[in-house]
Amino acid sequence: MISQWQLRAAFAARLSDMYGREVPTYTTLVDVSREVNEDVLHSQGADAERLGSISRVTAERHGAIRVGTPQEMRQVARVFGALGMRPVGFYDLREAAASAVPVVSTAFRPIDGDELARNPFRVFTSMLTPADPRFFDEDLRARLEIFLAGRRLFSPELLALADRAESEEELPEEETERFLQLAVQTFELSTDPVDKAWYETLERVSAVAADIGGVRSTHINHLTPRVLDIDELYRRMTERGIEMIDTIQGPPRWSGPDVLLRQTSFRALAESRALRTPDGDVISGALRVRFGEVEARGIALTREGRALYDHLLTLVDRHTAAEPDDVDRGELVRALWAKRFAATERDLAARELGFFTYHVVSDRTRDGSRPPTNVAELTAQGWLRAEPIVYEDFLPRSAAGIFQSNLTGEGSRDNEQAGAAYDSDWLSAAIGRPVLDPFTLYEQQQNQSIAEAAGELGLADGLD
Numbered sequence: 001m002i003s004q005w006q007l008r009a010a011f012a013a014r015l016s017d018m019y020g021r022e023v024p025t026y027t028t029l030v031d032v033s034r035e036v037n038e039d040v041l042h043s044q045g046a047d048a049e050r051l052g053s054i055s056r057v058t059a060e061r062h063g064a065i066r067v068g069t070p071q072e073m074r075q076v077a078r079v080f081g082a083l084g085m086r087p088v089g090f091y092d093l094r095e096a097a098a099s100a101v102p103v104v105s106t107a108f109r110p111i112d113g114d115e116l117a118r119n120p121f122r123v124f125t126s127m128l129t130p131a132d133p134r135f136f137d138e139d140l141r142a143r144l145e146i147f148l149a150g151r152r153l154f155s156p157e158l159l160a161l162a163d164r165a166e167s168e169e170e171l172p173e174e175e176t177e178r179f180l181q182l183a184v185q186t187f188e189l190s191t192d193p194v195d196k197a198w199y200e201t202l203e204r205v206s207a208v209a210a211d212i213g214g215v216r217s218t219h220i221n222h223l224t225p226r227v228l229d230i231d232e233l234y235r236r237m238t239e240r241g242i243e244m245i246d247t248i249q250g251p252p253r254w255s256g257p258d259v260l261l262r263q264t265s266f267r268a269l270a271e272s273r274a275l276r277t278p279d280g281d282v283i284s285g286a287l288r289v290r291f292g293e294v295e296a297r298g299i300a301l302t303r304e305g306r307a308l309y310d311h312l313l314t315l316v317d318r319h320t321a322a323e324p325d326d327v328d329r330g331e332l333v334r335a336l337w338a339k340r341f342a343a344t345e346r347d348l349a350a351r352e353l354g355f356f357t358y359h360v361v362s363d364r365t366r367d368g369s370r371p372p373t374n375v376a377e378l379t380a381q382g383w384l385r386a387e388p389i390v391y392e393d394f395l396p397r398s399a400a401g402i403f404q405s406n407l408t409g410e411g412s413r414d415n416e417q418a419g420a421a422y423d424s425d426w427l428s429a430a431i432g433r434p435v436l437d438p439f440t441l442y443e444q445q446q447n448q449s450i451a452e453a454a455g456e457l458g459l460a461d462g463l464d
């Protein structure tokens, strides 16, 4: 029998092989990431594994897919449910992007510590918002909804196998093979001709809308390996002549602890696709939508930590807008961070800006004194050791940036119109499963470790 985590790991590996065949530059990205990771491991030793074992990091990927309707979203949730992945977090990219990105998103990922350690594969999954009048007028909305209702992304056989794997939490070997084949096939780039006029109609509104609603299938949009030194990776890719987007998104490179997520990507490549013209001829064209991304992960921030991070970003934006000429954005960010952000892990924990798990230090020389009853003192006095919790989620601003830097045109949006309201509850109802709150998940992990430590120290009333 093949367990869910094994299914997840096998699916991630096969998807990665498939994407490497379809987008060879992605294979270069994976190779360079591996080289950088080996070099960091070599130069930093055990410190390199502070945020995950080298085997986890080397195999680690996230993918991105885009679907059109709540029904398709529910089906995706069943396929990922089979792999032990649950929807976590709500991202409204319509608000995070300046140009037209008419989607709302969640990420499917494993949620408990052991499962994440075995294989943390996650998929950023976006759903089109045809009901948002800022992007789609009534006529286009109706045509789009009819088009989407008439396509089928997932075969009944795949969904049946997925449901079985989810309810039984495993699959026999033969069914596993079939399930993996069908699942990977679903995300291959289709060779069916694309209706040129329809695609272009949507493209005028948004390249993302065309990529999702202009074709009768879905595909993996990008895959993202994890790297331990993203600045070095960026340098080496550029050196090889691969065109990267302008920036590394997310927190700056600085001397303090790595937090949240830093990402960059190589530019979307023109891929040849068959197009059907209004006369019915099939011609060969090129569409530019798929790319490869890479990321470095840091420590998960608490709500307070995240609020501080967002606040610092706002300050930088304001300053850059006011004095566009005289600022080096990177310098400004680093100066601000040095002044306001936590400079060490200990500081992150003490200011309750970051999440940690706490573990009893077994070899502490006991002098017969009673341990203090609060986490900060226990840690300061060496009774407890704090281990950072890795950020397993995404950043809306970076996600919007990744979408935008790979769009061909700005698209169009009518900001005079009120946007259609979508939120986490709406998405939960649409998917038919609760969209989980990432902060709550990290907090539970932290609290559980504290409760266990209290038990081991014989502190029956728990810890503050």
Ligand code: OOG
Residues within 6 Å of the ligand: 063, 064, 065, 066, 124, 126, 221, 224, 263, 293, 394, 395, 398, 399, 400, 402, 403
């Ligand atoms: C998803 C973009 C978001 C990330 O890593 O932030 C994303 C997409 O392009 O479909 O993958």
Ligand code: NI
Residues within 6 Å of the ligand: 062, 063, 064, 124, 222, 224, 293, 402
């Ligand atoms: Ni991504």
